[in-house]
Amino acid sequence: MIARRDLAVRVAVRTDLSPTCFRIVVATPEPFAAVPGQFAMVACGEGLDPLLRRAYSIAGVARDGERTLVELMVKEVGRGSSRLRRLAPGAELKLLAPLGNGFTLTAAGGARLALVAGGIGLPPVLFAAERLAAAGAPFDLFLGAATAAELLDVERAAAAAAACGGELVLATDDGSRGEAGFVTAALARRLDEGRRYERALACGPNPMLRALARLARERSLAAELSLEEPMGCGVGVCLGCVVELADGRLVPSCKEGPVFEASRLAARWSA
């Protein structure tokens, strides 16, 4: 795994994905590699505003001639993300990456994985889907959002799922696209129909991750959850991101995670 570095990058592309979310692709002349689940701490501002870097999952890494392209998907929720939204191609950024661990992408004997994303939890899941598709490994991809407008990058997700003969399952809370209801209920229906998965890999809002951890416990399904606890440093120093494990230990999710096996987490995650 490549060591973390503070990369000076330039914005190559910035495009809207929805009324609140956008894609930002940055370019660096340096070689760079990451695994799905790893993240970057991005300096969003000039000088000290905002003071702290913001954590963003890596959505993809590609070599393009002499440069490496690193993709992020961002939801505009506050100061840092709204500054990122205003950046034009060519703007400079600092990005500390790759940080944290990643999803387990191997499966015994070609068994199928369930990839589950809720809203802006898509980036690490889409990165995993595209890596699995490139390796010809089978998976089904479950994408959930509150409304149809908040389902991101559906065509790309469909292409990744189709590449390995997997199903793309869309679910919206309001039923405006795909199956009505939570994405975890859509996964539960597939399990009820007898579909078997070696493991579920998931990222999304905490209520979705808790529902998935519960489902995994009830159905004896292994699951890895990418947690998005608020982070101040991303490197294990500030302890702003601690999570409680089942054995009572408190660990920084930026160092021990952000991906955790659901069964390692404290009972409140699957209560």
Ligand SMILES: Cc1cc2nc3c(=O)[nH]c(=O)nc-3n(C[C@H](O)[C@H](O)[C@H](O)COP(=O)(O)OP(=O)(O)OC[C@H]3O[C@@H](n4cnc5c(N)ncnc54)[C@H](O)[C@@H]3O)c2cc1C
């Ligand atoms: C490992 C990791 C990966 C992440 N990946 C992504 C990603 O790929 N795309 C993306 O859009 N966001 C991602 N996030 C969340 C992102 O870091 C926050 O949304 C961001 O810090 C907000 O910064 P801001 O300055 O725009 O908003 P702020 O002004 O800092 O906050 C605005 C609002 O967002 C809330 N908020 C702040 N941090 C978080 C958080 N971690 N989770 C949920 N709510 C938060 C605040 O409580 C506040 O209500 C990730 C977080 C972590 C820890």
Ligand code: FES
């Ligand atoms: S973000 Fe500082 S210790 Fe994890």
